[in-house]
Amino acid sequence: MAQEDRAMEAIKHALKALRKRHLLEEGAHSPAIVALSRPIMSQGSEWKEKAENLEVELQQCYKAQSRLSEQLVVEVAESRASKALAQEKESMISELQNELSQARDECSGLAAALEEKSKALELLISEHQEVKEQLEAANLRAENALAENKMLIDRWMLEKMKDAERLNEANAIYEDMLGRLKGEQIQLLAHQQVDGVVRQSEEGAEYYVESTIPSACKQRIPAHEGGCSSILFEYNSSRLVSGGHDKAVKMWDTNTGSLTRTLYGCLGTVLDICITHDNKSVIAASSSNNLYVWDVSSGRVRHTLTGHVDKVCAVDVSKVSNRSVVSAAYDRTIKVWDLQKGYCVNTLLSHSNCNALSFSMDGQTVCSGHVDGNLRLWDIQTGKLLSEIAAHSYAVTSLSLSRNGNVILSSGRDNLHNLFDMRSLEICATLRGNGGRVSSNWSRSCMSPDDGYVAAGSVDGSVHIWSVSNAKIVSTLKEHTSSVLCCSWSNLGKPLATSDKNGNICVWS
Numbered sequence: 001m002a003q004e005d006r007a008m009e010a011i012k013h014a015l016k017a018l019r020k021r022h023l024l025e026e027g028a029h030s031p032a033i034v035a036l037s038r039p040i041m042s043q044g045s046e047w048k049e050k051a052e053n054l055e056v057e058l059q060q061c062y063k064a065q066s067r068l069s070e071q072l073v074v075e076v077a078e079s080r081a082s083k084a085l086a087q088e089k090e091s092m093i094s095e096l097q098n099e100l101s102q103a104r105d106e107c108s109g110l111a112a113a114l115e116e117k118s119k120a121l122e123l124l125i126s127e128h129q130e131v132k133e134q135l136e137a138a139n140l141r142a143e144n145a146l147a148e149n150k151m152l153i154d155r156w157m158l159e160k161m162k163d164a165e166r167l168n169e170a171n172a173i174y175e176d177m178l179g180r181l182k183g184e185q186i187q188l189l190a191h192q193q194v195d196g197v198v199r200q201s202e203e204g205a206e207y208y209v210e211s212t213i214p215s216a217c218k219q220r221i222p223a224h225e226g227g228c229s230s231i232l233f234e235y236n237s238s239r240l241v242s243g244g245h246d247k248a249v250k251m252w253d254t255n256t257g258s259l260t261r262t263l264y265g266c267l268g269t270v271l272d273i274c275i276t277h278d279n280k281s282v283i284a285a286s287s288s289n290n291l292y293v294w295d296v297s298s299g300r301v302r303h304t305l306t307g308h309v310d311k312v313c314a315v316d317v318s319k320v321s322n323r324s325v326v327s328a329a330y331d332r333t334i335k336v337w338d339l340q341k342g343y344c345v346n347t348l349l350s351h352s353n354c355n356a357l358s359f360s361m362d363g364q365t366v367c368s369g370h371v372d373g374n375l376r377l378w379d380i381q382t383g384k385l386l387s388e389i390a391a392h393s394y395a396v397t398s399l400s401l402s403r404n405g406n407v408i409l410s411s412g413r414d415n416l417h418n419l420f421d422m423r424s425l426e427i428c429a430t431l432r433g434n435g436g437r438v439s440s441n442w443s444r445s446c447m448s449p450d451d452g453y454v455a456a457g458s459v460d461g462s463v464h465i466w467s468v469s470n471a472k473i474v475s476t477l478k479e480h481t482s483s484v485l486c487c488s489w490s491n492l493g494k495p496l497a498t499s500d501k502n503g504n505i506c507v508w509s
Contacts, residue, residue, distance in 0.1 A: 211448035214508035219257035228499035233490040243270025265301040276322035285312040320363035328354035361405030369396025439483035457484020
């Protein structure tokens with residue numbers, strides 16, 4: 001405002017000076033004009049012209065004064081705008097200074113928090129190191145405990161084997177005494193062997209007859225919860241043994257459909273079962289990686305055979321001796337067991353997991369069916385692979401030996417059922433289902449006791465029966481409402497039994 005006031009005063013002063021000069025000039029020239037106007041009238045026009053020029057000059061001065069006034073107003077306005085802008089910038093500078101001070105305060109707070117967190121992190125790292133050292137010490141103690149435990153188990157197993165050997169020796173002496181007393185009965189059983197198969201086990205029993213084609217469901221038994229994966233008839237009997245997902249092994253009277261006995265003790269799903277030829281022992285293969293041997297008369301577990309490291313899916317007993325058993329698991333091993341001693345006597349190694357097993361008639365070789373679709377023949381004494389053949393394009397699911405031991409039936413996930421000559425492993429016949437599909441890797445088919453028919457289940461619940469002589473389906477049985485898992489034919493010629501994924505058993509006559 002002081003600059004504007006001074007500028008206004010300067011302009012006013014300049015205007016006063018111009019008026020004063022004008023007045024002075026008029027006062028100075030007026031006497032001369034009067035004096036000259038009288039004697040020199042002729043020069044009046046010249047002076048008049050000068051006066052007009054002075055008036056023009058005065059007008060120009062006024063115009064200059066107006067332009068200066070306008071410029072002064074513009075400059076005053078610009079000065080005011082600059083002053084307002086300067087005040088706005090000063091307020092912004094003060095706000096930015098306040099924000100800067102706040103940011104510095106926050107930065108100092110964050111730096112303090114960072115320092116605190118760094119100290120906490122260092123503390124956690126030190127605690128973690130201590131815990132890690134404690135864990136390493138605990139792992140070392142655990143390893144030592146495991147080593148000690150293993151040593152104790154080995155000692156316990158050694159003592160158990162010694163006890164078993166002593167018990168076996170006592171049993172051998174006892175059996176020798178019984179053998180002398182029962183020599184006549186043993187001789188009678190020897191005369192009843194046909195092609196290496198003992199057909200009768202007690203005097204007065206019904207002898208082998210020709211198998212008949214079943215057509216009707218005589219009994220429908222709700223046997224197991226969760227599915228019945230394996231069934232098998234006792235030798236020279238119509239009593240049926242079954243195993244299922246409920247971890248139980250049950251024995252049934254197929255004439256009445258009633259449950260006669262339940263064998264407990266299995267810790268996993270029963271995937272396969274077999275029975276010794278004297279019907280005194282039942283062996284079950286389980287998903288708990290173990291085999292369980294029951295004494296039928298007492299219903300108690302006689303042995304728990306351990307050694308496999310994955311689920312055991314197949315088991316078979318020798319057709320010559322009730323003492324020798326083979327099992328296969330998904331650890332790619334086949335183990336040979338001595339039931340009298342209760343431990344493994346040989347282990348066979350395979351390149352593929354085994355789904356099914358069958359002893360030969362001489363008890364010296366075993367045929368195995370594998371996931372890679374091949375059949376393999378083994379010498380159980382030496383553990384050597386004797387022969388191998390590609391039987392199916394997909395996994396083998398079942399093996400069943402004929403009455404005379406010369407032909408073996410194999411079923412596969414390619415939905416084919418092939419008959420092979422055991423002596424040469426050459427294919428004899430191929431049975432194809434009419435749309436029937438094998439339901440699982442452990443679907444069991446079977447041959448009739450006279451080797452004239454083959455029975456196999458399908459995923460649609462039907463059971464197909466083929467005639468071996470012409471490789472054609474002669475009957476289709478429909479009663480199951482879910483996939484059929486297993487078929488078993490009584491060696492008396494009838495009946496036929498089948499089981500499904502719902503745990504039901506159908507007895508056909």
